[in-house]
Amino acid sequence: MSSFFALIHRDIKLAWSGGGAATMVLSFFLVAVTLFPFGIGSDMEVLARISVGVIWVTALLACLLSLDRIFQADFEDGSLDDIAMSPMPMELAVLAKIIAHWIATILPLVLLAPLLAGLLNLPQEGYSMLMISLFVGTPALSMIGAIGAALTVAIRRGGVLLSLLVLPLYIPTLIFGVGATYAVIEGKDAGPALALLGAVTLVSALVGPIASAAAIRLSLE
Amino acid sequence: MTMFETITYQGKSLTCVRGDRHVFVDLNFSVSSGEMLILTGQNGSGKSSLLRVMAGLITQRKGALMLNAISCKLDPVLHRSNIVYAGHQAGLKPLMTLRENLLHYTHMIRGTSLDDGEIEHACEALYLSHLIDEQLRYFSQGQIHRAALLKLMMSRRPIWLMDEPTVGLDADSRTALACIMQQHLDNKGIIIAATHDPLSIEGAALLLDTFQSSKQVTDHWLTDEDAA
Numbered sequence: 001m002s003s004f005f006a007l008i009h010r011d012i013k014l015a016w017s018g019g020g021a022a023t024m025v026l027s028f029f030l031v032a033v034t035l036f037p038f039g040i041g042s043d044m045e046v047l048a049r050i051s052v053g054v055i056w057v058t059a060l061l062a063c064l065l066s067l068d069r070i071f072q073a074d075f076e077d078g079s080l081d082d083i084a085m086s087p088m089p090m091e092l093a094v095l096a097k098i099i100a101h102w103i104a105t106i107l108p109l110v111l112l113a114p115l116l117a118g119l120l121n122l123p124q125e126g127y128s129m130l131m132i133s134l135f136v137g138t139p140a141l142s143m144i145g146a147i148g149a150a151l152t153v154a155i156r157r158g159g160v161l162l163s164l165l166v167l168p169l170y171i172p173t174l175i176f177g178v179g180a181t182y183a184v185i186e187g188k189d190a191g192p193a194l195a196l197l198g199a200v201t202l203v204s205a206l207v208g209p210i211a212s213a214a215a216i217r218l219s220l221e
Numbered sequence: 222m223t224m225f226e227t228i229t230y231q232g233k234s235l236t237c238v239r240g241d242r243h244v245f246v247d248l249n250f251s252v253s254s255g256e257m258l259i260l261t262g263q264n265g266s267g268k269s270s271l272l273r274v275m276a277g278l279i280t281q282r283k284g285a286l287m288l289n290a291i292s293c294k295l296d297p298v299l300h301r302s303n304i305v306y307a308g309h310q311a312g313l314k315p316l317m318t319l320r321e322n323l324l325h326y327t328h329m330i331r332g333t334s335l336d337d338g339e340i341e342h343a344c345e346a347l348y349l350s351h352l353i354d355e356q357l358r359y360f361s362q363g364q365i366h367r368a369a370l371l372k373l374m375m376s377r378r379p380i381w382l383m384d385e386p387t388v389g390l391d392a393d394s395r396t397a398l399a400c401i402m403q404q405h406l407d408n409k410g411i412i413i414a415a416t417h418d419p420l421s422i423e424g425a426a427l428l429l430d431t432f433q434s435s436k437q438v439t440d441h442w443l444t445d446e447d448a449a
Contacts, residue, residue, distance in 0.1 A: 006328035013325075017316045078310025082372070084278055086329050087302050220278050 003088045004096050011100030014073075021066040022104045029062040029109050033116045044121045051120035052130060052181045059109050059134070060141065060170050064163055066105045067145040070097055071153045071216065084220055090213040094146065098208060102142040110134045129184040133197060137177040140201040143208030144169045150215035172200045225379040225409045227254045228289050228303065230275075235284035237270050244270045247284070250429055254379070254409040257402070259416060260429050268415035269308070272382045275413060276306040305330070305376040308384045311369035315358035319349060319368055322357060327375045335375075343374045347397050363389050370398060373405075381405060383414040 015022040036054050040046055074080040083093050113134055114127055122130065148166035152158030176197035183190040231251045237244045244267035252258045260268045273279040275286065277293065277300055286293040286300070293300035313322045323340050344350045347367045357365060366389050373381050381402075387395055395418075402412055403422050 002332040002334075003329045006325060006332075010325040010329070013321075014314060014316070076310075077314070078308055078312035079314070081276075081278060081306060081308060081310070082312045082326060082330065085276065085301055085304065085306055087298060087332055089298075221280070 003086050004092055007083065007086075007093060007096040008100045008103075011097055012104040015069070015100065015104035020104075021069040022108065025062045025066045025105050026108050026112065028065055029058055029112065030116070032058045032061065034119065037119065047121045048123055051117055051122040052126065052178050052185075054120060055113055055117060055130070056134075056174055056178050059106075059113070059138065060167075060174060062109055063106060063138075063141045063145060064166065066101070067149045067166065068152070068159055068162060070101050070146055070149045071212075072149070075153045075219065080216065080220060084217075090217060091209045094150070094212045094216060095209040098142045098146045098212070101146070102139055106138045106142060110138055123185050126181050126185045129181045129190055129194075133177045133180040133194065136194065136201060137173045137197045140173045140204040141170060143201070143204035144173075146208050146212040147215065150212035150219070153216065154219040173197065176200065223377075223408070225254060227409060228379055228411070229253045229287075230303075230380055230411060230413075231287040231290075232275065233285050233287065235271070235274060235286070236282045237267060237274055237279065238282045239270060252411050252413060254411060255406050257406055257412040257414070257422060258429055259414055261415075261417065269384055272306065272308070272384050272413065272415055276304055276382050277301060278306070303378055304380045304382060305373055305378040306382045306384075307369055307373055307386065311365050312372070313357050313365065313368055316356060318354050318356050319344070319360075320353050322368070323371060323375055326372055330372075330376050330378075340375070343371050346374070346401055347371060347394065363391060363394065366390060367394055370401070374401065379409070380411045380413070383412065383416070385416055386414055387416060387418040 014020055033054060036050070037047060040050070071080065074083065084090060086093060088096075110131070113130060117127060117130055145166050148162045148169075151165065152162045155161065176193045179193035180190040180197060183193055229251065230253075231249075233249055234247045235249070236246045248271070250258060260271060262268055270279060274281050277286075277297065288296075288300055288303060291299065312326075313319075317325070320337070320340055323343070324335070327335050327340075341350065341353065344353050347370060349364065349367055349371070352360065352364065357368065360368065370386065373383070386398060386402075390398060399422055402414075405412060406422070
């Protein structure tokens with residue numbers, strides 16, 4: 001178990017060091033969301049209407065930018081061999097890397113979201129549900145993304161292929177995440193959407209590490 | 222340094238297929254504590270593939286690896302936790318210092334944290350003490366290679382698999398490396414190395430020519446029967 005936490009610790013540290021993805025992704029999220037008011041204009045009602053969708057879609061794209069870093073760097077410098085030789089099974093090692101990715105890269109986006117929601121004139125009552133849905137839904141982005149990252153790890157410039165593989169799989173998370181927040185704003189029950197969002201995350205947490213580990217083993221051959 | 226327990230590592234009629242070419246067929250080896258096995262053979266004769274098969278990173282098409290007569294397929298964790306593999310890549314992060322790299326590596330491989338004294342002691346053996354708090358991006362190729370060799374010592378695992386361990390090392394480092402390897406053998410460790418370099422290491426150095434030992438199948442391509 002100690003190997004597991006050692007790997008999480010190491011990956012978080014690397015993500016925030018000079019060559020890491022975390023700062024880059026956070027900046028992208030900030031800049032991309034800020035572009036929308038410029039492009040759409042200052043119609044407060046339109047902005048309020050699209051705010052939740054813009055934040056979710058941009059978070060999704062920001063996450064996509066960082067996915068190739070989950071395994072690629074370790075594959076290229078040979079660390080993945082060391083990880084494969086550690087006492088823990090590959091599934092557990094992959095899970096550690098996914099958790100580290102979520103904490104280092106996605107969690108900052110979630111924490112920044114209310115600030116940007118203010119910029120997009122999100123109605124007052126939507127804030128708490130936006131945060132809840134992001135917390136419940138975004139782990140699925142790391143879990144599903146890891147499968148794509150593991151499958152394309154041996155391909156140089158596999159970024160486009162990775163996007164094509166992963167983006168369609170993000171659709172359920174997007175639909176239920178946005179749905180839960182809109183339901184609250186419209187005064188409806190957010191329960192069903194939130195439950196389905198949680199279900200997507202749980203299923204991806206089950207499938208993600210197993211599928212990624214299988215893909216990583218293949219790439220080491 | 223603690224002594225390792227006596228172990229025997231064996232491979233029985235190993236066959237490795239890469240793409241649709243047989244790299245080696247029906248290859249056997251056996252090493253016991255305190256012995257060193259040197260893999261020789263031409264380029265492309267399967268030395269690196271054999272080392273990766275031994276490490277469990279590649280699955281062999283046929284045959285079995287046995288650790289103390291226990292099949293490695295049945296107990297992969299036992300297999301992994303007795304072996305450390307040093308390939309062509311260093312597996313070290315350029316943006317971390319040597320100390321951080323070794324700390325993270327050792328923590329992950331051993332599952333326990335360790336004290337700084339052990340790292341410093343290991344660095345001394347390969348003349349890296351002055352670089353211990355330096356980021357690896359400022360290291361030369363030879364220094365990175367030496368840093369990668371430190372991982373073998375830090376792992377505290379009995380079986381060392383080394384792929385071309387002497388490439389890029391100067392004369393002093395070569396002597397230091399031979400000294401470390403000798404010490405590992407004296408501690409009842411096992412070394413399996415693919416090298417063309419005559420290392421001055423005493424003790425039982427067994428030779429295994431991957432090309433000669435394996436049946437000659439260079440012109441034998443996979444038939445449907447083999448693939449089944």
